[in-house]
């Protein structure tokens with residue numbers, strides 16, 4: 001029989017602390033394991049420290065934590081080969097420190113209705129009583145000549161302390177589980193918990209001899225020790241079966257707060273919910289939370305990876321966290337690092353920057369709209385694909401100031417590819433400077449390269465530079481740019497035609513003595529009659545070109561203000577913008593087809609009263625020209641498509657009949 005060293009009452013001030021602990025956050029009982037393993041890790045680290053300090057000269061052995069499950073005895077034990085405790089320490093730490101921290105915690109939160117406590121850290125050792133009917137601690141201190149001791153407590157405020165015959169240094173905490181907590185005897189459940197909370201703890205955690213944690217936490221390593229493959233491997237580990245990230249940033253600072261972490265830029269998809277964070281929050285390699293929406297700026301939510309900081313308060317509510325000064329400074333630090341990373345890539349590897357821009361751009365734009373500081377940081381590296389043929393970008397292009405701190409490493413996923421001309425990219429500033437003499441303070445942009453191809457081509461042919469603003473965030477971003485550059489007018493290529501695209505057409509003004517109408521008026525009337533759309537505005541202009549056949553016979557224009565109104569209404573009603581009936585059909589009088597049309601129609605006027613065959617054909621061709629112009633603005637509905645096909649066949653039949661005559 002072991003010598004009983006002491007029996008007594010644990011000094012606590014809150015009566016019946018156990019029922020409160022047991023009830024505390026029922027769903028979070030599982031954190032007891034995290035707490036026990038954290039204590040075991042601490043005990044192992046402490047042994048290292050006393051060893052370094054020369055206070056321990058014995059054999060430390062390989063650090064390790066063992067979890068043992070015994071279904072018969074209904075026990076779960078966590079065993080470490082750390083520093084251990086003397087009888088005095090057991091009394092001090094388990095009876096007083098542990099209890100007082102548990103008491104303090106319960107005191108603080110027992111009336112709290114806010115269940116959103118971020119980490120539930122600090123409950124410590126006594127969280128065991130959430131699941132255990134009895135807790136036994138068997139421990140032997142590293143101190144020479146120590147007597148091993150056994151502490152036991154059955155959940156009441158009474159404890160017993162006896163001598164133990166334990167021979168190995170370290171501590172074993174054994175929980176005899178309550179009947180309703182027997183799930184913690186299942187190996188799969190323990191593996192799952194270790195994987196969630198303790199995967200990156202720096203000591204091997206073993207269950208039945210098998211190591212069940214990954215142990216290595218790359219974010220704690222020096223960036224210079226990590227290869228590209230290490231970063232990628234870690235990403236795949238955290239987010240299996242996902243596309244490779246574009247690039248990453250390794251956070252590593254000790255002052256004025258401690259933050260470590262690796263943040264990855266994933267490829268952004270329009271359907272990704274950017275309001276849901278996927279960055280994992282850790283505290284000293286212990287998993288805290290699956291998102292840290294309160295810790296990082298909103299616009300950084302699309303990023304993935306890990307942030308680890310002991311300076312983020314965890315026993316607080318999420319709303320408190322948001323307003324915490326240190327947390328806000330940490331958030332600013334992270335945003336700045338991300339901005340620096342992008343600037344560095346822009347400066348050092350422009351090709352790579354451009355390659356990733358399709359995805360990065362959305363992110364950078366989102367950040368610019370949402371965060372003024374970030375906007376200032378990245379405004380010079382916001383680029384747009386342009387129709388201008390600019391010189392291939394090189395590393396010598398305007399340098400961007402990048403602040404780098406020792407220890408921060410920036411890596412890119414793909415090495416710079418061989419220089420290839422590729423598409424040109426420009427900043428708005430460069431665009432405005434380049435085009436100042438031709439169209440001051442005016443930016444032409446295109447939101448859909450395919451449907452707006454005709455318009456882009458028209459601009460290009462006349463040497464007007466068009467920017468592609470075709471990512472899903474760009475509609476919002478253009479409004480943002482307009483606020484930023486208040487003196488600049490942004491016009492979509494299909495909103496109106498710049499004067500430089502139009503030639504003064506003398507012929508259109510000639511009055512036909514037979515009808516007393518100008519050619520322009522005749523055409524307008526012809527189209528009005530054929531199309532019969534009262535809201536349609538018909539304009540006749542001669543489009544400038546060396547080869548009129550190369551320009552379209554007609555185009556549909558949608559005035560900028562009108563289109564935006566439409567888009568806004570649609571947004572408010574959460575619908576897709578409908579194509580407004582009120583739009584402009586610009587008929588290109590320079591095109592041979594339009595010239596022929598006038599002749600065809602005139603022929604019919606002379607020929608006969610009423611609707612002649614050529615009259616009919618002219619009408620049909622008008623409708624056809626309109627349909628073709630409309631096609632680049634909107635698709636046909638079923639009826640429109642049917643009419644278009646039928647008319648195409650009819651027009652072709654008539655034309656072939658005429659040609660065969």
Ligand SMILES: Nc1ncnc2c1ncn2[C@@H]1O[C@H](COP(=O)(O)OP(=O)(O)OP(=O)(O)O)[C@@H](O)[C@H]1O
Nearest residue numbers: 039040043084093097098101122123124125126171
């Ligand atoms: N496995 C162990 N080996 C050695 N000492 C231990 C062990 N477990 C607990 N202790 C001692 O008991 C004390 C109380 O533990 P407890 O978990 O309640 O609080 P803590 O670890 O100090 O802080 P926290 O509340 O953040 O967990 C510890 O500080 C430590 O000195």
